[in-house]
Amino acid sequence: MAEHRRFTGGEAVLEVNGATVGAVINELEVRFPGLGAALRAGSSAGINGEIHAEPEFVAVNPETTIYFVAPLAGG
Amino acid sequence: MTATENPTGYKWIGTRPVRHDGYEKVVGKARFAADLDLTGQLYTAYVRSPHAHARVLSIDTAAAEAMPGVKAIVTGADFPDLDPLDPNYDVSINVMARGTALYHGHAIAAVAALTKAEARAAAAAVAVSYDVLPAVLTIDEAMAEGAPLANEENYQKFAPPGDPTNISTHTPLERGDAAEALAGADIVIEREFDAAHVHQGYIEPHACVVDAGLDGKANVWCSSQGHFMIRAVTAGILGRETSRIKVTPAEIGGGFGGKTTVYLEPVALLLSEKSGRPVKSVMTREEVLRATGPAPGCKMRVKIGATKDGELVALDAWMAYSLGAFGDFAGMVGAMSVASYKFPNLKLEAWGVLTNTPKTAAYRAPSAPHAAFAIESVIDEIAIELDMDPIDLRLKNAAVEGDLTAMGMPHPRIGFVECLEALKASPHYQSPVPEGASRGVAAGFWFNIGEQSSATVNLNEDGTATVLTGSPDIGGSRASMALMTAEELGIDVYAITPVVADTEAVGFTDVTEGSRATFATGKAVVEACRELIGELKIRAATIHGVEPDQVEWIDGAAHVEGKDPLSLAQITEQAKRTGGPLTATASLNAAGAGPSFAVHCADVTVDEETGQVTIIRYTAVQDAGTAIHPSYVEGQMQGGSVQGIGWALNEEYIYNADGVMQNAGFLDYRIPVASDIPMIETIIVEVPNPSHPYGVRGVGETGIVPPMGTLGNAIRRATGVRMTSMPMSPPKVLARLSENN
Numbered sequence: 001m002a003e004h005r006r007f008t009g010g011e012a013v014l015e016v017n018g019a020t021v022g023a024v025i026n027e028l029e030v031r032f033p034g035l036g037a038a039l040r041a042g043s044s045a046g047i048n049g050e051i052h053a054e055p056e057f058v059a060v061n062p063e064t065t066i067y068f069v070a071p072l073a074g075g
Numbered sequence: 076m077t078a079t080e081n082p083t084g085y086k087w088i089g090t091r092p093v094r095h096d097g098y099e100k101v102v103g104k105a106r107f108a109a110d111l112d113l114t115g116q117l118y119t120a121y122v123r124s125p126h127a128h129a130r131v132l133s134i135d136t137a138a139a140e141a142m143p144g145v146k147a148i149v150t151g152a153d154f155p156d157l158d159p160l161d162p163n164y165d166v167s168i169n170v171m172a173r174g175t176a177l178y179h180g181h182a183i184a185a186v187a188a189l190t191k192a193e194a195r196a197a198a199a200a201v202a203v204s205y206d207v208l209p210a211v212l213t214i215d216e217a218m219a220e221g222a223p224l225a226n227e228e229n230y231q232k233f234a235p236p237g238d239p240t241n242i243s244t245h246t247p248l249e250r251g252d253a254a255e256a257l258a259g260a261d262i263v264i265e266r267e268f269d270a271a272h273v274h275q276g277y278i279e280p281h282a283c284v285v286d287a288g289l290d291g292k293a294n295v296w297c298s299s300q301g302h303f304m305i306r307a308v309t310a311g312i313l314g315r316e317t318s319r320i321k322v323t324p325a326e327i328g329g330g331f332g333g334k335t336t337v338y339l340e341p342v343a344l345l346l347s348e349k350s351g352r353p354v355k356s357v358m359t360r361e362e363v364l365r366a367t368g369p370a371p372g373c374k375m376r377v378k379i380g381a382t383k384d385g386e387l388v389a390l391d392a393w394m395a396y397s398l399g400a401f402g403d404f405a406g407m408v409g410a411m412s413v414a415s416y417k418f419p420n421l422k423l424e425a426w427g428v429l430t431n432t433p434k435t436a437a438y439r440a441p442s443a444p445h446a447a448f449a450i451e452s453v454i455d456e457i458a459i460e461l462d463m464d465p466i467d468l469r470l471k472n473a474a475v476e477g478d479l480t481a482m483g484m485p486h487p488r489i490g491f492v493e494c495l496e497a498l499k500a501s502p503h504y505q506s507p508v509p510e511g512a513s514r515g516v517a518a519g520f521w522f523n524i525g526e527q528s529s530a531t532v533n534l535n536e537d538g539t540a541t542v543l544t545g546s547p548d549i550g551g552s553r554a555s556m557a558l559m560t561a562e563e564l565g566i567d568v569y570a571i572t573p574v575v576a577d578t579e580a581v582g583f584t585d586v587t588e589g590s591r592a593t594f595a596t597g598k599a600v601v602e603a604c605r606e607l608i609g610e611l612k613i614r615a616a617t618i619h620g621v622e623p624d625q626v627e628w629i630d631g632a633a634h635v636e637g638k639d640p641l642s643l644a645q646i647t648e649q650a651k652r653t654g655g656p657l658t659a660t661a662s663l664n665a666a667g668a669g670p671s672f673a674v675h676c677a678d679v680t681v682d683e684e685t686g687q688v689t690i691i692r693y694t695a696v697q698d699a700g701t702a703i704h705p706s707y708v709e710g711q712m713q714g715g716s717v718q719g720i721g722w723a724l725n726e727e728y729i730y731n732a733d734g735v736m737q738n739a740g741f742l743d744y745r746i747p748v749a750s751d752i753p754m755i756e757t758i759i760v761e762v763p764n765p766s767h768p769y770g771v772r773g774v775g776e777t778g779i780v781p782p783m784g785t786l787g788n789a790i791r792r793a794t795g796v797r798m799t800s801m802p803m804s805p806p807k808v809l810a811r812l813s814e815n816n
Contacts, residue, residue: 003233046484067484070407074589075332075437
């Protein structure tokens with residue numbers, strides 16, 4: 001989400017290594033302190049067209065695009 | 076009426092059996108939480124804040140405790156202090172204030188007494204002294220520079236550490252260059268919109284009965300959309316082990332998102348522990364309206380540009396949602412819900428804003444109706460300006476698989492185009508607009524979600540089945556579970572008993588929300604059935620003396636070449652001899668909930684002397700993926716439509732200058748009744764969701780998204796006046812007509 005650019009100095013597109021969403025978040029936290037915590041505090045992730053509420057262990061590969069989105073529930 | 080993409084040939088899926096729980100509900104035997112009485116139970120009454128924002132200086136309960144019949148009183152001091160980062164922190168503060176009342180009606184103390192009258196009298200005798208603080212009541216007030224804080228403990232989410240603020244979230248989304256595209260567009264329309272808080276209007280007030288045992292274990296009976304959630308949040312707020320609380324779901328008299336959180340149970344549990352008696356707690360209607368969660372209000376500015384051929388080239392939108400006194404994600408979700416059209420250029424800024432009003436809660440497709448009202452209204456203005464059919468304009472720009480939502484993620488297989496085409500071909504749209512009336516059209520989208528579900532299927536000795544799930548049935552899901560079981564096992568749907576089981580009888584299951592029950596819990600039921608069929612084939616192989624791979628399961632019987640088929644009942648009656656009881660359980664975290672689209676059409680007349688809008692015909696079209704039980708899909712579509720009509724035309728929280736709701740009852744907070752609306756005609760579109768074994772998409776929420784735009788567009792075409800403020804009630808319509816004249 002664009003909110004997170006506050007942590008990245010405005011950068012919107014990042015290349016990050018990691019085999020799972022959690023590993024990607026860990027590397028983001030190292031590079032941009034606070035970003036990992038913000039992502040874990042309340043984000044779902046859209047991966048391959050599916051929204052995952054708890055994406056920590058969802059596998060990703062070099063072609064994967066991760067969309068960090070607001071936690072979705074519903075009525 | 077259905078428009079089926081893939082004729083299925085199913086035996087049970089798509090049929091309309093009478094719901095299994097129907098008889099008891101029709102004759103009044105179904106038990107809701109307020110129907111339960113335990114020997115020696117106490118009744119509660121609450122002390123609630125008379126101020127929208129105030130420091131609680133002292134609470135003196137001495138006089139109340141000495142009154143007849145009073146057995147226990149709790150205040151915020153009886154609750155453990157949670158870490159502010161604890162996920163239950165805000166809910167904990169909302170169920171009982173700690174030091175500060177954050178809205179009018181915020182709970183300050185609760186009394187348990189032998190009778191309701193004694194509880195009420197004692198609550199009135201609790202002496203509370205307040206230091207009244209400035210209250211922030213509107214989005215403009217909350218966002219003004221130097222505004223007082225609505226909640227001193229709120230910090231902006233997803234932001235580096237900062238000072239407390241009235242902002243919960245700020246979501247900028249952008250792709251392409253909206254400013255440049257708008258500058259080059261042939262036509263640009265801009266409008267500003269606003270909407271009041273509205274309540275879900277469920278008929279059954281919140282209620283629970285709690286019996287805390289001397290062994291530290293508590294039994295809770297309550298009405299909710301998720302009894303595992305009630306258990307988890309109650310345990311979390313009170314610092315208890317989850318396993319020490321058992322929650323038994325009562326029937327639910329409507330939820331619509333409003334019963335996805337906790338209000339009464341932790342308080343009743345503390346009162347039960349203090350008194351040593353069961354405690355029954357039932358809200359009044361006034362309490363429901365003053366102290367539970369309405370949907371947010373909003374302010375929006377939407378600018379859309381298009382070519383003269385009707386191609387939408389850019390959307391520039393500013394959206395703010397008023398969340399009540401606690402932060403949440405409604406603003407972000409509102410931005411994310413912009414997903415119906417292929418805007419190549421988009422600039423969207425959404426805010427979630429705190430006010431000293433009740434903590435808002437989900438309401439069918441939360442946040443989406445507001446955004447759809449604004450965007451669908453402006454799109455209709457473009458259609459009028461270009462003299463284009465409103466469906467054709469939408470068809471030209473409708474999102475399809477692979478198109479990007481506002482949040483950037485591409486759509487999976489969706490059925491928006493199919494919905495638009497179905498409406499265009501419908502008897503309603505094909506009929507001439509009645510004389511004196513005008514016709515409006517609008518669309519809506521909702522994500523739908525999956526989440527965790529569990530199911531246990533027990534085969535009984537006589538060949539019947541009992542299906543246990545943890546999903547409270549708020550829209551006919553028991554019938555859907557039975558139909559999927561019947562289809563899988565090949566037995567009669569009435570040979571199946573679907574049960575909503577308590578927290579100790581079935582695996583963990585998330586809340587019935589996000590239109591997820593038939594999708595996710597249905598998947599668990601299908602998985603359990605398929606495991607059972609594997610075991611049934613093994614048993615049949617044992618009986619016939621063949622290998623399991625020689626057995627086929629066809630239409631409720633095991634078939635082996637050269638042998639008579641063995642029915643399910645013939646296998647279950649021999650279960651003891653072939654390996655014991657036949658049962659299977661499946662638990663899963665379901666991904667792949669298919670998004671759902673809807674398109675509505677209304678014919679209305681507008682009384683230019685009174686401003687009264689009368690709906691004379693209304694049609695709802697929606698993609699259900701596959702309609703497991705079409706009657707309950709239609710029921711959801713009709714229910715969502717009617718609630719959306721109420722939201723659009725009548726309903727609003729009216730606060731006075733002190734933040735006190737002026738219409739806290741159904742006489743003054745007017746939801747639609749049967750005489751207000753025509754029969755809602757329905758057209759189910761079926762574009763199967765590839766992530767569900769039968770193609771199910773959730774259907775509970777999308778139906779509330781299009782009505783506001785539909786009616787606003789119909790009024791515009793009837794009067795030439797664009798209504799931009801909800802509700803579009805007679806006084807507002809009249810005022811706009813007067814301005815226009």
